[in-house]
Amino acid sequence: MDAQRLKDNFAQVAQHGDAVALFFYSDLFLRNPRLRDMFPVGMSTQRDRLLSALGRIVSQVDDLHNLVPFVQQLGRDHRKFGVEALHYPEVGASLVTTLRYFSGSSWTEELARDWTDAYNLVSKVMLDAAQQDSSVNPSWWNAQIVAHERRRFDLAVFRVLPDRPFAYQPGQSASLEVPARMRMWRSYSMANAPRPDNTVDFHVQLIDGGPVSPVLVRSLRVGDWIKLSAPVGTMTFDERSGRDVLLIGGSTGLAPLKAILDQIGALPSPPRVHLFFGARYVDGLYDLDDLQKRAAGAPWLTVIPAVSDHDPGAVAEHGTLPDVIGRFGMWQNHDAYVCGSPGMTDATVDRLLNLGLSHDRIRIDKYADA
The missing domain is CATH 3.40.50.80 (Nucleotide-binding domain of ferredoxin-NADP reductase (FNR) module)
Structure with missing residues (x-):
């Protein structure tokens, strides 16, 4: 696998912008119509994330020390979408088709092998991380709203009670999904250290044009249920520094x-x-x-x-x-x-x-x- 050849090719493909992700998802859903229900109705955010993740992976393809933790987290994080091992080959086929299409005459058999090898490596790391995570964590937690307070017209503070222990470190965040916006997961930080009663606080400000924050601020009521993903993030406190x-x-x-x-x-x-x-x-x-x-x-x-x-x-x-x-x-x-x-x-x-x-x-x- 030639890392520089991959970087050069992706730089060429990425010049086509959003058309790349649009082609990829169109190909994926045409080949596998059943996968469409795993994604939100509006795909603009999803397309942006695809290109961002691909760009990061390619930029670090020869820097495994930094790349592997990122890819492992992708594998763990995709569990909440219902991604299974059988989906990875289907995604890989559409990815290679997309890259070949936007590469035009510069596409070669060597590039095809490079991308296939790179994708197989990434998918193996993701699958291994997801399998390991499944032994200790659910795909998501169901959490009930136990308190909800509007601090301003566009800002709310609310408390949830997960249906099972929810372990995290102060400074981390979790993705939230509400029933009114299925498959639109959005990330928010926990606003308290873990408590004996397992409750968790969140602070949410309404984002203009955002599909999820208006529901969290304006529509949630005590007794409602949401979903929480596994916690992520590295902005955690270093007790050992002494500073x-x-x-x-x-x-x-x-x-x-x-x-x-x-x-x-x-x-x-x-x-x-x-x-x-x-x-x-x-x-x-x-x-x-x-x-x-x-x-x-x-x-x-x-x-x-x-x-x-x-x-x-x-x-x-x-x-x-x-x-x-x-x-x-x-x-x-x-x-x-x-x-x-x-x-x-x-x-x-x-x-x-x-x-x-x-x-x-x-x-x-x-x-x-x-």
Whole structure:
């Protein structure tokens, strides 16, 4: 298998953009009509994810150290869609057909062998990971809504009770599916550390044009049921570092940071923690009361709210989160955890690096998928 040949060919194919994924799924469903019911009615997000995953796999095809964990997670994650071993050859056939079509005259027998070998390797890693995961986890958890509170017209905080133990690490996220939007899984972070009663909190803001968030914010009621996927994510707290902690959350990016706060608060000797919580307007600081109550009873915790649109009556710092953290310190001796929109997260990481914090001490979570 020639890694560079695969990269060059995929770069050529990817120039056709969304047409590649559209052709692939059309071919897949024409060959295998029964598979259509495994996918959502609207396929635009699914097509984007296909191209993104393919691009990452091809870019790292000669970097197995980083590629294998990603592919293993794909295998585990696809269990919630009902993917089985018999589906992999069908997908592989449509993938090779798609690549051949968009390669045109540059397609060769060598490329066909390269792609077939690469796909067989990826599918084996995915299948092995899925099989191992099936021995310890269900494909999904059913969870009942036990509390639901609208904090703003476009934002809700709710609590669920899974139907069986749901183990995760603070800072991780899970995909949610609601009956009104079948097969449209969307990722949200758990907003608390695991509890003895197994309940889990989520913070959700309505996304314009999003098919799932309006249901979670406006339509869920106590007693309703949703599905949870297995937890994923690496923005988890490193208890061994011994360093002070910097938590930076924009809007509902606060959720995983609250889970990490729970974990830190349970330590015998918590490190010093600065939590910056930002929003555009003061009413976007939807959970500030709870944070301030925590800080009042925890001498190790300092909470700094920030709003980017100036409000003379707001008891908060004025400015974007990157600007505010820049005014408050240098942070070189801290571990930083950042969660928010992609733009906010990227700008904050850039500012932290400029302030002298090394990249290996910054952990991020972008909630674009929400």
